[in-house]
Amino acid sequence: MHSGELGRQGLYGRRRDCDQLERMLAEIRMGRSQVLVLRGDAGIGKTALLDHMARHASGCRVSRVTGVESEMELAFAGLHQLCAPFLDRLDRLPPPQRDALSMVFGLLEGNAPDRFFIGLAVLSLLSDAAEERPLVCLVDDAQWLDQASAQTLAFVARRLLAESVALVFATRESGDDQALRQLPELRVRGLNDVDARAVLQAALRSPLDPAVLNGIVAEARGNPLALLELPRGRTPAQLAFGFELPSAMPLASRVEQEFLRQLHPLPVETRRLLLLAAVEPLGDVILLREAATRLGLASDAATPAEARSD
Ligand SMILES: Nc1ncnc2c1ncn2[C@@H]1O[C@H](COP(=O)(O)OP(=O)(O)O)[C@@H](O)[C@H]1O
Ligand SMILES: [Mg+2]
Known part of the structure; x- marks a missing residue:
């Protein structure tokens, strides 16, 4: 595809x-x-890419979770979101793993289970589900996952082998997510100018x-969200003719400064007359x-003003 298309x-x-x-979808369909x-960055298009993957995952089961800032302190909240659709399979896990995960999700009383068992349990659960149909797990806003979930999912990610499972995270550039730092990464970068223009033009109804x-x-x-949002605060006239835009400001204020400089030496009465002339619209x-x-x-x-009108 050419740029700008x-x-x-x-x-x-x-x-x-x-x-x-x-390609990743093709791989998991072949059991890899x-x-x-x-x-x-925020707005660069990470969620849009996850959406793309979900749309292309025909024949796969897609499980999506989103980190929620207000749940960051709730241990395993994100993991619970991800595993909820598969909990009917808990009984198929080896008992220590089953019990560990059941305790984490409040299905079973007991002391805080071993993190290692929890990780293994999630790995088993996802692998088991993937035997039916390839499984695509999409974890959006991973910068807001609670730490226990992020660590567990990173553990799972490192141990996935010949399973039909794709585990894709989307996270902020600046995310303080040490757990995910070791995993393969795709930097989502800004669009080039040609594509950025195309996004902008497609979003506008009036000429620019x-x-x-x-x-x-x-x-x-190159940030798509910025491209979509920046024109919003501007009126159609500003967009079509560039009135009052920041880029036009320096010129406008230079002109204004110049007028003020010329007015300054004139007598008060003359300046008042000029003001009167300026507010009289018909001439x-x-x-x-x-x-x-x-x-x-x-x-x-x-008279003094006429004398200066060179
Ligand atoms: N490549 C693109 N072309 C056109 N629009 C895009 C593109 N990428 C993202 N967008 C749009 O830009 C906005 C921000 O994208 P989003 O995926 O939500 O960013 P992020 O998840 O990285 O914060 C959304 O409205 C999305 O539809
Ligand atoms: Mg997003």
């Missing part, structure tokens, strides 16, 4: 990344497990002033003269 899935500039994810951490377009593309630095000289008289401005107040 819309991919099959409505994503611009992600052909290579999508290909990699689709796959692990990947998508890492990138070329200078404004360039400004937004530069400001967004009606008779009206202006009448208003000046009412304000008590001398009839020759305009």
Whole structure:
């Protein structure tokens, strides 16, 4: 696919990344497990890539979980989300693993189970489910997974072998997720300018002033969310003609400064007359003269200004 063209899935500039994810699906269909951490800034398109993978996982079972910031302190909250659909298989696990996981999820009373057993139990559970159909586990916003879940899933990821399981995480660039740092990674980078323009143009209904377009593309630095959000705060006139844009500001304020510099040396009466002229919209000289008289401005107040109009 050429740059700037819309991919099959409505994503611009992600052909290579999508290909990699689709190859992973082909691999697990052949019984070779796959692990990947998508890492990138907020808004760069990680969730969009997970969506792409889910859409292409025909014939597979897809289990999605999302780290939730408010649940970061709840041990195993994320793991519970991921395993919930498979808990009917618990009885198929070796008893120590079954009991360990049952205790973690509050299905069985007992002391805090051994972390190693918990990890093995999750590995067994997912492998067992994958024997029926290839299994795709998508863990979004992994930067907000509780630590116990992140560590357990990383443990599982390192031990997957000949199982039909794909385990794909999406996490923030700056995520403090040591557990995932050792796993294979795909950096999700900003779009190039051609693709960024295409995203911007596809999202807009009204025409865009070329200078404004360039400004937004530069400001967004290839981040699709920024490309979609930046035009929002601007009026159609601003987008079409570039009025009052930050990029136009320096020029506008330079002009303004120049006028102020010229006005400064003029007498107060002259400046007041100029102000009056500026707020009179029609250029009606008779009206202006009448208003000046009412304000008590001398009839020759305009002279100093006329003398300077070079
Ligand atoms: N390659 C792309 N082309 C067009 N739109 C995209 C692309 N990648 C992401 N988007 C859109 O940009 C926004 C942010 O993407 P998202 O996947 O939510 O980012 P992240 O999960 O990394 O924070 C979403 O509205 C998404 O649909
Ligand atoms: Mg996301």
